[in-house]
Amino acid sequence: MKKALLISILGTALALTACSDPKEANKDNFAKAIQTYLDTQHAVCLNFRQTGIALSFPKDSPYAAEDKYVLEADMASYEDRSLAFLRQHGLVSRSDEIIEGRRGPFRAAIYTVTDKGRPYLSGDKLCSGKIVLESIDDFTEPADTGMGMKASHVNFTKSYKDIADWAIEANPRISTGEKISDAHDLVLTNDGWKSYNMVIKNQF
Template structure:
């Protein structure tokens, strides 16, 4: 089966770059941050007719819209108190599996934060790459690529894009993704994977 030789994984090719980026994307996700509130978390129920909101109340309303979407997707469940003044969000079993306190958004900020990993990405196509060159003692190449939701996640796409417009922008902008890949002794890796 392995007739192509031992050094193929070190070649600068679209297939090798696709594998390297997918390996990186597999360790991260589209993260809905909880701003380190944790779960369960509660919000005062704001009257629907209240149109003028303070910045704090607007943040709360926006957060609840996102959390309500996570309820529909099966990650959270809710409970309303007897006076109907407060709504509390709890992680479901699926939510407990998807929740992380050290999440990394694969297509935006790589900052570690807490939240629910609602979906994952994979590379559709490597569009182009630079000729490998030396930089800071490494051989590197800049790669442009398009992404889609991972195949087992695609059933959620319509609801996810409706709720999280930033995700829709990512999926409809194939030329917007790029990465620096670094040649190691045995294969190419995403630059952000080197020290992980």
């Protein structure tokens, strides 16, 4: 009786260990890894800064703040669609000022993220909407990548939620609750399955 009970306990423990092994290739582990990656993404993003023409300032300058973007006023005539859209919806404001530059004073166009837009500020963009994993549909058997890692290509279904009205207007193809097919590559690390994109990003 005691021997049978011991075998039963050991069998249960082994089963629980197998089920909770983060290195196993299964839908539960892949779902956690995919959702962790999706949590770093947004449904809709619009550029706040136009790369290549923005002026740079010392870190202690008020014009170097994360919520500001400064151009020479003459260049502001090339305002792109994203920035124009953000201004139109009150997410970004513009003021023209004379400021001191390396070659003396000049007229500048200063764009500032407004109180309305600040909750959406994410780096150089204004973003809205969360991405939710609905299901893991299928995945390839883990295989060596040739870079010392095992990888699996995962097909899944996702949906969007909490998208602001301005973001839906900016991208009418996106709607809350709509289910969309997508795919992502996962790699096996010493801590379990992770997004390939996140692993590579952390290495550089």
